Amino acid sequence: AYLDCSQGRPQTTTLLLLTFIAACCPIEEVCASIVRSHRETSQYRVEELQALRWKLFSREEIHAYQSKSMDEMWQHCALRLTDAVQYVVEFAKRIPGFRQLCQNDQIVLLKNGSMEVVLVRMTRAFNTENSTVFFDGKFAGTELFKALACSDLIAAVFDFAHSLCALRLTEQQVALFSALVLINSDRPCLEERGRVERVKKEVELALSHTLHRDNQEGLMNKLYQKVAILKSLCSLHIEKLRWFRQLYPLTVHSLFPPLYKELFASDTDLPLLGIHH
């Protein structure tokens, strides 16, 4: 409607307005900065992960993991997850508009979205041909995680990886989808929902712009369906963690990384997220 020229020349004000909007944050700029941030804040480049995809654990190595005690294996994975989350915090801080949100909302988005972004990033480290995932330097199947005693969560994590890999996303699409997963204005306890909504609209525009350019508009609603699965996966993770914490309260209290506890195991403030300075 803006560019309706039925009355002769398009309205000058409209054109000026559109020019202004395009100038202040050209959509290509938003895309480029999110893709750059994703590349700079991933633990491994997708090329590295691809090169290692046939480096599998030996039977002895798998047996060693399976022989770990439950609390030892949980602690090990909590450490890995906390490492990955720290990179996601860095990614979030570089999303245009994220740093301008109030601190409470930055924390709410990370508390609810960091695990989801880790799971999206995990699909880059997943080999669908033999259902293995990159872990501790090699590729592991579900059987390696037996000691966790949460095979339903592991199965769900692997199923999700398979289903997202099936969409064959490019690294740019993974970057923009990760930003969309994080900037979710429906999260509970947001103080300035409207502002989060505006940042989300920018990211949505960047993703749909990229999908249009890649001639894959159909992916948008498939990606929104994945968001729903991510949400259920994260609830299952929290549920399992509560169950584990009842069995091993001391392990969680004194041996789990503080950031992991703040993000997934308590409602206290999150000074460690490093966004207070």
Ligand SMILES: O=C(O)[C@H]1CC[C@H](C(=O)N2CC[C@](c3ccc(C(F)(C(F)(F)F)C(F)(F)F)cc3)(S(=O)(=O)c3ccc(F)cc3)C2)CC1
């Ligand atoms: O940035 C990158 O390049 C990526 C970032 C993401 C990395 C990654 O895949 N991850 C980092 C941590 C990873 C991770 C995923 C899920 C969990 C859990 F849910 C549970 F263990 F229960 F599943 C928990 F929390 F309950 F313990 C812990 C840790 S992992 O690599 O340790 C891994 C563990 C289990 C898997 F079955 C698959 C992967 C996922 C791979 C490298």
